[in-house]
């Protein structure tokens with residue numbers, strides 16, 4: 001494909017970029033783009049990838065590496081680049097989560113680690129739960145030499161792994177602890193890595209091992225640099241100590257250009273170890289320029305004004321952003337509903353949703369019900385009431401085996417398998433055909449320029465679909481039939497080909513996790529569906545109102561968000577002015593394009609702990625309405 005002259009390059013799929021975004025798009029050096037919600041940070045990364053690939057700024061065979069924190073964010077970015085670039089260019093865009101990237105390095109180069117730090121192959125993944133860390137710290141204190149015991153006693157379980165273990169650079173060979181903290185760190189590694197049988201490692205440990213690998217084997221770091229001269233990091237505010245240090249060892253090199261984007265007002269992962277100084281460190285240690293984006297493309301002007309009140313509570317110097325999106329609703333753009341009982345709240349919500357959809361011609365997926373936590377409990381409470389007005393609720397935070405429904409829906413295999421099943425019930429499904437035929441060419445390794453190979457791969461697909469249609473027509477949906485279909489599809493797709501063709505499945509158990517979740521979800525949807533088309537609609541969530549935690553809603557947007565449970569019971573860990581609580585509230589509020597509704601139910605709790613959040617809404621002029 002001919003290269004585009006840089007000055008002639010234009011954004012794809014959007015009319016234009018704001019001036020600051022143009023500046024960073026063309027910039028050579030390291031940059032951090034710090035911008036508020038809806039500023040188009042993710043979109044900007046997709047456009048920059050297209051620019052680098054299409055103008056030859058990132059020439060073949062080099063690649064652009066994008067690192068995200070969540071699977072759905074990584075997939076979302078990859079999908080945006082695929083939509084904007086030719087396949088040959090999009091194939092040079094690698095979008096992975098931090099965990100998948102560092103794990104793949106460790107898995108690939110495990111023998112290159114010094115014996116003292118080498119996990120067994122295979123190793124198990126550990127999630128270091130709080131009681132386990134508490135127990136470990138007690139044992140470590142008792143085993144520590146007397147003079148160190150007081151220091152060990154001062155270590156807390158909540159950030160021990162993420163901060164203490166996460167920020168400690170492993171020496172190239174075995175450790176000889178010189179301090180109390182080093183004693184505990186050494187013991188932690190020793191207990192997990194060198195336990196009898198199979199090693200256990202956490203993702204923090206994998207990040208640390210990947211960082212060690214690059215320091216110990218500079219040739220691996222050089223190979224990484226040669227492959228990825230451009231690196232993006234999305235949601236940079238969520239970077240943990242171990243991840244930041246990995247970035248520094250991996251890409252803190254003048255030949256690599258790193259673009260980090262994020263919003264420190266959306267920092268809601270401090271509890272999971274996000275460091276609070278990531279942008280400052282990046283600016284200093286990567287000699288990066290900090291560039292703000294000043295437009296909000298998502299929310300209407302009135303919502304942007306309310307968001308700014310909350311933004312100022314997080315950062316008194318927050319710069320107001322300019323709304324680009326118009327207002328499309330009459331009346332209040334934000335309200336607090338005060339309901340005496342949970343049942344009354346559910347009824348009001350269901351009735352309001354049905355009425356709003358009828359009045360505005362909106363669809364169930366234009367709305368999202370957000371909760372701070374315990375989405376499963378809210379699902380139980382709300383689903384029957386919504387069903388009474390013919391609305392289906394879908395808990396996207398629901399666990400499916402070792403993943404969640406939300407992550408399954410952006411999984412590459414799930415997308416291919418769904419497309420195949422769609423083609424099994426409908427001949428005319430152009431979008432599904434596109435996904436299936438692209439996937440088959442990739443899985444069968446057919447070069448797009450080799451007409452014969454492409455023809456053969458497509459013939460194979462057509463033959464498979466003939467058989468699949470016959471099977472699906474002859475077998476009504478049931479749990480057993482869904483499981484059998486999942487097997488048929490997997491046999492055709494071929495697990496080995498998946499692992500070969502999709503980097504995310506190359507190592508580890510990502511594919512096994514996706515296959516298990518796909519089977520579980522398909523079987524659950526088949527149960528009670530009158531036909532396969534309905535079952536597949538259920539699978540994708542067509543015409544279902546999504547319910548999810550605020551954490552799961554990060555990066556997403558909806559016409560209207562309904563934040564249920566703004567009370568002390570749901571916000572038990574919040575205290576006035578707590579930045580992470582306000583940031584969580586800010587993330588929820590800023591998902592809305594047109595309207596944000598908050599509900600308070602007296603039966604569920606008080607509103608003392610969350611008085612500051614109500615204070616912000618009042619200051620922004622948001623009215624309270626009794627329901």
Ligand SMILES: Nc1ncnc2c1ncn2[C@@H]1O[C@H](COP(=O)(O)OP(=O)(O)OP(=O)(O)O)[C@@H](O)[C@H]1O
Nearest residue numbers: 014016017036037038039040041042043297298555
């Ligand atoms: N330059 C642009 N022109 C028009 N629309 C845009 C532009 N950039 C982004 N958008 C749209 O604005 C919305 C928000 O964009 P995006 O999700 O990239 O924002 P973000 O900064 O990553 O948001 P957040 O931090 O809140 O998740 C999306 O609907 C996107 O398609």
